Amino acid sequence: MSATARFTRADYRVDARTLARRLLGQRLVRTGGDGVRMAGVIVETEAYVGVRDRACHSFGGRRTLRNQTMYADGGTAYVYFTYGMHHCFNVVCSVEGDPVAVLIRALEPTEGLDAMRANRAASLRAAKDTLPDRLLCSGPGRVCQALGLSRADDGVDMAGGGGTGLHIERVRSRALPSRLVAVGPRIGVDGAGPPWAGAALRFWIRAHPGVSAGRREG
DNA sequence: ATGACGATTTACT
């Protein structure tokens, strides 16, 4: 079997904007505790550029129990809990001590769809086994739910050789052509105010149906 | 000890 190239430590040690752009079209792979492999192509990301970014958890050098993983080395998973019911999954980038990360907002699911559907349907009031593919991973909370990511995965090393159960596979050596990539303001950060609320730090594959609800234009 | 607040999603009028 041919070894699929994984993103390495060096690949992750770049700035958030660069990584957010480069992750589009690459494959996120999650192996659950039961050995079930789930995967999807990353179709929407957001860059959180660090201490100067008012929308970023590490703004002003803030360092707490919740966000300390942002200060880890590039290639570390940062998973946090919000709104009392949802998790969000980020990939820490840059180097240790520089609290920068990329939020994974949406995937196009490609492997383990049954497991994802089971994970997602579990929380829906009307348990539907007919949940359409496009609703499996089209939003940051949905991504975590589908892949079974929680705070237990916070701090996991995605770049190490060992089977941490979470890594990114390089399915294209070149970045997506820019004509296929749309750029716009991040979602849900209005409270940060200008210029950060409106900064063009969200990246997505133009017109892709997997992008989070109502946000694929641009 | 207490109060306010989410990098969201779902359900409902």
Add this chain to the structure above:
DNA sequence: GTAAATCGTCATA
């Protein structure tokens, strides 16, 4: 379109 759901974390007292 709007509003409810729901709770860990953090800042303030």
